[in-house]
Amino acid sequence: MVDHDPDDVLELQRICKQYAGTDTPAVEAIDLKVRKGEFVTFLGPSGSGKTTTLNMIAGFITPSSGRILINGRDIADLPPHKRNLGMVFQNYALFPHMTVWDNVAFPLVERKVPKDVIRSKVAAALEMVNLTGFEKRRPRELSGGQQQRVALTRALVFDPPILLMDEPLGALDKKLRQRLQLEIKRVHRELGITFLFVTHDQEEAMALSDTVVVFDRGGIQQIGTPAELYRRPQSRFVAEFLGDSNLLDGALRRVDGRWVLEAKDGPVHLDGWTPPEGVTEGQHCLMFRPEDVLISDSADAVDDWKATVREVVYLGSEERVIVATQSGGTVTVRLSGDALRHRPEVGQIVALRFSARNAWLIRPDK
Numbered sequence: 096m097v098d099h100d101p102d103d104v105l106e107l108q109r110i111c112k113q114y115a116g117t118d119t120p121a122v123e124a125i126d127l128k129v130r131k132g133e134f135v136t137f138l139g140p141s142g143s144g145k146t147t148t149l150n151m152i153a154g155f156i157t158p159s160s161g162r163i164l165i166n167g168r169d170i171a172d173l174p175p176h177k178r179n180l181g182m183v184f185q186n187y188a189l190f191p192h193m194t195v196w197d198n199v200a201f202p203l204v205e206r207k208v209p210k211d212v213i214r215s216k217v218a219a220a221l222e223m224v225n226l227t228g229f230e231k232r233r234p235r236e237l238s239g240g241q242q243q244r245v246a247l248t249r250a251l252v253f254d255p256p257i258l259l260m261d262e263p264l265g266a267l268d269k270k271l272r273q274r275l276q277l278e279i280k281r282v283h284r285e286l287g288i289t290f291l292f293v294t295h296d297q298e299e300a301m302a303l304s305d306t307v308v309v310f311d312r313g314g315i316q317q318i319g320t321p322a323e324l325y326r327r328p329q330s331r332f333v334a335e336f337l338g339d340s341n342l343l344d345g346a347l348r349r350v351d352g353r354w355v356l357e358a359k360d361g362p363v364h365l366d367g368w369t370p371p372e373g374v375t376e377g378q379h380c381l382m383f384r385p386e387d388v389l390i391s392d393s394a395d396a397v398d399d400w401k402a403t404v405r406e407v408v409y410l411g412s413e414e415r416v417i418v419a420t421q422s423g424g425t426v427t428v429r430l431s432g433d434a435l436r437h438r439p440e441v442g443q444i445v446a447l448r449f450s451a452r453n454a455w456l457i458r459p460d461k
């Protein structure tokens with residue numbers, strides 16, 4: 096109990112899991128603190144340990160070592176139902192023979208809540224997710240999205256301190272997914288409960304979360320707000336996993352008061368760039384996003400950064416242009432707004448100009 100901050104609802108201390116019969120741990124020494132009311136998302140590729148971690152919190156999997164604290168209390172000896180956590184998984188797992196009403200009322204009946212309280216809580220919960228009028232239906236008489244909303248309601252109706260969700264929208268089509276994302280965000284705002292959400296979809300993670308925890312091979316790569324992860328990734332892995340990125344290796348030098356990256360294609364001038372504190376000359380990896388690059392078709396000046404257009408991908412309100420630089424690297428450029436009026440063509444030689452303001456350095460060994 097020492098050192099417990101009352102605002103921390105969940106704490107993982109050096110949590111590890113090695114499944115029997117495997118030679119590498121599925122989760123290795125994870126440390127994490129979650130604040131009350133925070134929306135935290137575990138994001139990472141398939142097999143990176145997200146579900147294993149969530150299931151250790153839920154109590155379905157016993158950690159090989161490490162401690163899990165909820166409100167400062169070690170919960171190792173509590174079975175799943177005593178942890179009092181709400182849970183929603185990808186496969187709806189509603190009781191098929193029960194009505195919507197009975198499904199949602201179930202956790203309250205189990206907890207022996209008085210009947211009149213159950214009545215008002217279930218009605219209010221169904222109203223919150225716009226399912227009033229569906230009380231008498233059974234799960235098979237509902238669409239996938241409606242079933243997931245019932246599952247969400249059932250997980251929240253008993254006011255758990257934390258709601259755990261493992262890819263709850265994974266089985267739904269994109270449009271419905273986006274609608275339910277908004278709904279989940281609203282419910283989170285209205286209830287102020289701590290949400291722990293798992294996804295491998297980076298757009299979903301960015302859209303929903305206060306904090307994103309990026310998993311890779313059983314460990315945490317980085318924890319931050321969506322903007323921190325997008326603008327200041329600490330590793331190539333994070334830079335490439337969240338959104339499109341351009342990575343340029345080279346030697347960073349300061350020449351006549353200007354920062355320059357000596358890259359394979361020639362010097363890249365970083366005018367207007369403020370280096371992070373402590374940055375020194377030497378080998379670095381420069382990251383910039385597709386929206387930080389401009390294309391112009393007048394590749395005349397000697398020191399222009401020339402490239403050949405390889406692919407133009409039409410995306411409606413924007414276009415993604417992939418160009419090959421002279422040294423064989425590729426750069427992704429995003430065109431939107433006015434820039435769309437000068438649509439480059441495949442095979443065309445163009446000049447790249449990039450705005451260094453948002454450029455970001457990643458340590459070469461990361």
Ligand SMILES: Nc1ncnc2c1ncn2[C@@H]1O[C@H](COP(=O)(O)OP(=O)(O)OP(=O)(O)O)[C@@H](O)[C@H]1O
Nearest residue numbers: 114117121139140141142143144145146147148295
């Ligand atoms: N019961 C098990 N026995 C042995 N190995 C397992 C078991 N469950 C998971 N693993 C392994 O542990 C690692 C992490 O799996 P986990 O399910 O946590 O990944 P995940 O990040 O949730 O992936 P996904 O995005 O595919 O759901 C994987 O290598 C997986 O093969």
Ligand SMILES: [Mg+2]
Nearest residue numbers: 145146147261
């Ligand atoms: Mg999983």
